[in-house]
Amino acid sequence: MITIDSDPILNPVYIGATILHELALSAFIDINIENLYEKIKLKLDISYEVFAYALDWLYIIGAINLNSNGCIENAIA
Numbered sequence: 001m002i003t004i005d006s007d008p009i010l011n012p013v014y015i016g017a018t019i020l021h022e023l024a025l026s027a028f029i030d031i032n033i034e035n036l037y038e039k040i041k042l043k044l045d046i047s048y049e050v051f052a053y054a055l056d057w058l059y060i061i062g063a064i065n066l067n068s069n070g071c072i073e074n075a076i077a
Contacts, residue, residue: 010046015054018043020063023074030071 022039023031037051055072058064065073 010050012050012054012057015040015044015046015050016058016063019054019058020074020076023064023072030067030069030073032071036072 018040019036022036022043033055037048040046040051055064059066062075065075067073
């Protein structure tokens, strides 16, 4: 939830948008969670816990899927 006192960069919506942007830039259909985290961490310097919350949010709204290999796929593309 966005509040006046919160840091917008640590907001799951902003982090989720960054994750979706990174998935859109990827040359692959899916990406390993650890590799995706490393790419996002370079851009936002967030903890794995905050990253996982953003992934949970994206999964709940149907923006990403987890395939049988344990990799993240963009569900919108």
